[in-house]
Amino acid sequence: MPEIRVDGMLVNAAEGVSLAVALLSAGRTRFRTSLSGEPRAAVCGMGVCMECRVTIDGQPHRLACQVQVREGIEVRT
Amino acid sequence: MIVVVGAGPAGIAAALAVQECGKAVTVVDENPSAGGQIWRGDPTHRWVARFRAFNIPLISGVRVVWGYPAARTLVLEDAVGARRLAYDKLVVAVGSPEIFLPFPGWTLPGVFGAGGLQALVKSGLPVRGKNVVVAGTGPLLLAVAASLRKKGANIRLIAEQTPAALLWPFAKQLSGRASKLLQGIGLAWDLAGIPYAPASWVTAAQGDGRLQRIVLNRRGTLVTEDCDYLAVGFGLRPATELAAIMAGPDTIVAGTGDADLSLLEGRIAGYTAAGDLEKARGLEPERDQARTFAASIDRTFAVRDELRQLADSGTIICRCEDVPLGRLEGKTCFRDAKLHTRCGMGACQGRVCGPALEFLFGWHGASPRPPIFPARVGSLLSEG
Numbered sequence A: 001m002p003e004i005r006v007d008g009m010l011v012n013a014a015e016g017v018s019l020a021v022a023l024l025s026a027g028r029t030r031f032r033t034s035l036s037g038e039p040r041a042a043v044c045g046m047g048v049c050m051e052c053r054v055t056i057d058g059q060p061h062r063l064a065c066q067v068q069v070r071e072g073i074e075v076r077t
Numbered sequence B: 001m002i003v004v005v006g007a008g009p010a011g012i013a014a015a016l017a018v019q020e021c022g023k024a025v026t027v028v029d030e031n032p033s034a035g036g037q038i039w040r041g042d043p044t045h046r047w048v049a050r051f052r053a054f055n056i057p058l059i060s061g062v063r064v065v066w067g068y069p070a071a072r073t074l075v076l077e078d079a080v081g082a083r084r085l086a087y088d089k090l091v092v093a094v095g096s097p098e099i100f101l102p103f104p105g106w107t108l109p110g111v112f113g114a115g116g117l118q119a120l121v122k123s124g125l126p127v128r129g130k131n132v133v134v135a136g137t138g139p140l141l142l143a144v145a146a147s148l149r150k151k152g153a154n155i156r157l158i159a160e161q162t163p164a165a166l167l168w169p170f171a172k173q174l175s176g177r178a179s180k181l182l183q184g185i186g187l188a189w190d191l192a193g194i195p196y197a198p199a200s201w202v203t204a205a206q207g208d209g210r211l212q213r214i215v216l217n218r219r220g221t222l223v224t225e226d227c228d229y230l231a232v233g234f235g236l237r238p239a240t241e242l243a244a245i246m247a248g249p250d251t252i253v254a255g256t257g258d259a260d261l262s263l264l265e266g267r268i269a270g271y272t273a274a275g276d277l278e279k280a281r282g283l284e285p286e287r288d289q290a291r292t293f294a295a296s297i298d299r300t301f302a303v304r305d306e307l308r309q310l311a312d313s314g315t316i317i318c319r320c321e322d323v324p325l326g327r328l329e330g331k332t333c334f335r336d337a338k339l340h341t342r343c344g345m346g347a348c349q350g351r352v353c354g355p356a357l358e359f360l361f362g363w364h365g366a367s368p369r370p371p372i373f374p375a376r377v378g379s380l381l382s383e384g
């Protein structure tokens, strides 16, 4: 089971799932914060809505729904 | 070489048709695996298995962000960087995203697209024991409810905005084609016991930082329903951005509908790209029939006027730039709104609010600007 770090906390993800799935499964409902401060999470699941944007290993604006979890990645929401 | 963008039903069928004609083909898809929206996570499906069996090269996890039709070149981008891909003929088979319409609370985490939640479940999201409401319109709601229930979700209700008076004649007309739409008799069985409420729609989603309950207009009466997830979608519409950018004599567009129509259009596109026009023409009558059927679905499940009244002045319309409905008042067209409020100027580039604004105000979207997805500058530097 890949272990990832989300905002500094260790999260165990299931094998072969997308990062969006890993975050939701871990009860994380804030993927990003909107301009007016609202929490936002994945909506379309297919790379269209851009609501699932997170920072992965320092790279901003990655789509969590389009990325598979890998051992050791650092995610910032 | 013939390049196909999209490894859904349309792209798979196109690639197999090209291969059958003995020409070289490469497929590009932003997803890690082939199958598209419908067969993702189902590598054993007949078409996906065939695609693999023929060893068709698939460049996966890579998104086409732009291109130069005159130079017959695509610009591809992945996590690491960008590259170019040249082609002789191009098939654009990028599918049809869902239509989302705004209502108070639709931006709360826990509110998903109908196909959207299903896509997440297909990529591994557990829903066992979760209370889920499926809402919106169209046959996709049934497919979504059935597949979520199979994974153990507790489907509280399917709220279909279309009134029963339109649904039943449609269902009757279906009888011959029921298996096609309902994906086999299995679906009726999978849905047994789930309340199906015609003439019903979600008027608000509520909760503290995440979805906790919805308010439902159930045939004229407002009721509240507690739930963990809401899966809400208002049909599909073909993605036109890449097709518009790549328009030209060497580009063929395929895949504007459900899986059957997309498969047919894909095969036709593949034969056309490979130069076998006779085979392509032979499939046209069947395709036209499928298109007629798709059009009758669209008519039956057309979104009703009442849903235009759901958003209030504080309801966010543009989720990327947080533009509420109130700020759009007095604007005359999408361009006007973009200039004055940044509505539609954010990361999704109007893919979500565009169809909503078309529905609310009859505005049509402005043409795509480069890149069609936020891309790194380097990807676009030199002209192909």
Ligand SMILES: Cc1cc2nc3c(=O)[nH]c(=O)nc-3n(C[C@H](O)[C@H](O)[C@H](O)COP(=O)(O)OP(=O)(O)OC[C@H]3O[C@@H](n4cnc5c(N)ncnc54)[C@H](O)[C@@H]3O)c2cc1C
Residues within 6 Å of the ligand: A044, A045, A046, B005, B006, B007, B008, B009, B010, B011, B028, B029, B030, B031, B035, B036, B037, B038, B039, B062, B063, B064, B065, B093, B094, B095, B096, B097, B098, B114, B115, B116, B118, B119, B140, B143, B144, B236, B242, B254, B255, B256, B257, B258, B259, B260, B262
């Ligand atoms: C979220 C969702 C779930 C659905 N679930 C069902 C279902 O369960 N049952 C059903 O009958 N129908 C379902 N549908 C309807 C479905 O769209 C069609 O049945 C069918 O998948 C259409 O096939 P297609 O090949 O035209 O498009 P798709 O299957 O959407 O395939 C398009 C492919 O193109 C890729 N792509 C798109 N843009 C780019 C780009 N710029 N660069 C690289 N690759 C790109 C995508 O990753 C995708 O794999 C669903 C639709 C959606 C939107």
Ligand code: FES
Residues within 6 Å of the ligand: A020, A041, A042, A043, A044, A045, A046, A047, A048, A049, A050, A051, A052, A053, A063, A064, A065, A066
């Ligand atoms: S969930 Fe919409 S882009 Fe990822």
